[in-house]
Amino acid sequence: MELDKVEKLVEKYFDATTTVAEEESLRDYFSREDIPAHLEQYAPMFQYFAVAKEERYTKKLALTKTPKGSFRTLYKWVSVAAVAVFTIGVYFYNSTPKPVTLAEEFTPEEIASAQEALALLAINFNKGTEQLYHLEEFQKNTNKFLTKE
Amino acid sequence: MKQAEFLNVVMPFKDKLYRLAKRLLVSSEEAEDATQEILLKLWTKKKSIESYNNVEAFAMTMTKNFCLDRLKSKQASNLKLVHSNYGDEGSTSLQKQVEARDSLSWVEKIMDELPEQQKMVLQLRDVEQYEYEEIEELLGMKPTAVRVALSRARKTVRERLIQKHSYGIG
Numbered sequence: 001m002e003l004d005k006v007e008k009l010v011e012k013y014f015d016a017t018t019t020v021a022e023e024e025s026l027r028d029y030f031s032r033e034d035i036p037a038h039l040e041q042y043a044p045m046f047q048y049f050a051v052a053k054e055e056r057y058t059k060k061l062a063l064t065k066t067p068k069g070s071f072r073t074l075y076k077w078v079s080v081a082a083v084a085v086f087t088i089g090v091y092f093y094n095s096t097p098k099p100v101t102l103a104e105e106f107t108p109e110e111i112a113s114a115q116e117a118l119a120l121l122a123i124n125f126n127k128g129t130e131q132l133y134h135l136e137e138f139q140k141n142t143n144k145f146l147t148k149e
Numbered sequence: 150m151k152q153a154e155f156l157n158v159v160m161p162f163k164d165k166l167y168r169l170a171k172r173l174l175v176s177s178e179e180a181e182d183a184t185q186e187i188l189l190k191l192w193t194k195k196k197s198i199e200s201y202n203n204v205e206a207f208a209m210t211m212t213k214n215f216c217l218d219r220l221k222s223k224q225a226s227n228l229k230l231v232h233s234n235y236g237d238e239g240s241t242s243l244q245k246q247v248e249a250r251d252s253l254s255w256v257e258k259i260m261d262e263l264p265e266q267q268k269m270v271l272q273l274r275d276v277e278q279y280e281y282e283e284i285e286e287l288l289g290m291k292p293t294a295v296r297v298a299l300s301r302a303r304k305t306v307r308e309r310l311i312q313k314h315s316y317g318i319g
Contacts, residue, residue, distance in 0.1 A: 014307065016300035020278050041311055044252035045303075049275045051253055057167035059181045061159075063152060063192045 001029050003036065010042060150195045158198065159188060162205040165277055166212045172272045173216040175261055183219065187212050209287050213269060220265070252310070259309045266290075267302035274299055 009026055012018045018026070029035075030046035102111065166187055171180035191198065191208060201207050260268060269288060273279045279287070284295050 014300060014303050016296040016303065020280060023275065023278070041314060042307065044256050044310060045275075045306055048253045048256035052168065052257070052272075052276045055164065055168050055171065057163050057181070057184050059185065061156070061163075061188060062185070063155070063189070 001025060006039065010039065150198065155192060155195055155198075158204055159191065159208075162208060163188065165205070166208055168276060169209060169212050169269070169272055170216050172260070172268055172276075173213075173265065174219060179219070183212065183215055187215055206283060206287055209273075210289075213288065217265065252314075255310060255313050256306060259306050259313075262309075263302055263305060267298050267305070270295055270298045271302040271306070275303075 006026070006029055009018060009022055013023065013026060027046045027050055030039075030043045031050060035043055106114075163184065167180055167184040170183040170187075171177060174180050174183060187208060190211065191204075198204055260271065263271065266288070270284060270290075273284045273287065274281075281292060281295055284290070285292055288295070290298070
């Protein structure tokens with residue numbers, strides 16, 4: 001390519017009026033070794049573009065769901081399940097505490113035997129408290145002796 | 150669509166997706182993740198893929214949107230994209246100085262400093278050699294806007310490159 005043509009193309013290039021083909025020829029031109037001094041300043045640009053195009057995506061393509069993705073879906077479903085369990089729990093919690101009477105829970109025989117046992121306990125308890133009266137009397141008398149001395 | 154068929158459709162342009170993602174996100178790892186994400190999205194949409202007449206353009210637009218969203222969310226949460234692509238700027242090691250002097254890596258750095266739109270236009274045109282009509286469609290821009298952005302991007306790269314050449318580095 002002649003020098004004046006290159007200069008014209010460079011000028012057009014910076015005004016963004018070159019075609020893809022013209023830019024290709026510029027890249028070709030600047031990839032050479034013998035570039036005139038006044039054009040040399042542009043060489044790194046064109047050389048860089050050519051080099052930049054060589055960069056490749058080298059990572060292996062994993063098209064199956066990534067562990068991150070499957071974890072995310074798992075997390076989503078677990079939270080849905082948690083909410084469901086919670087609402088069901090709330091629903092049943094409110095309906096369970098029905099007033100339960102003694103008569104419903106125990107048979108008459110059971111109640112009768114329990115009453116009997118409690119009556120026995122009460123009688124014996126009262127006996128105990130009567131005995132305490134003697135103890136009180138004893139305490140009074142000891143106090144009398146103690147204060148006298 | 151079978152996996153093999155899908156790969157046949159996707160293979161020709163997966164590198165283009167990666168390069169666009171890397172141009173925007175700078176970090177190679179981020180770009181790899183983005184590409185993987187886009188390809189997975191395409192795979193899950195494989196049934197509707199046949200109805201698109203230009204899968205490549207569709208995928209490129211997806212990549213663009215994905216990366217811009219990613220950048221926005223990083224900015225919003227005040228996080229900078231961390232990347233280890235270039236070495237330590239202030240390092241004194243000879244190896245790194247030599248690398249930094251390399252004009253080609255200057256161009257890369259200059260491109261990283263461009264506004265996102267100019268970056269994308271320059272990437273699509275000068276690296277991937279898309280036609281103007283394709284770029285308009287991909288980026289959703291008006292024809293004049295594409296040319297203005299491209300011209301500005303090219304001129305900025307030229308100016309900064311000359312600056313670096315005349316002042317040297319640092």
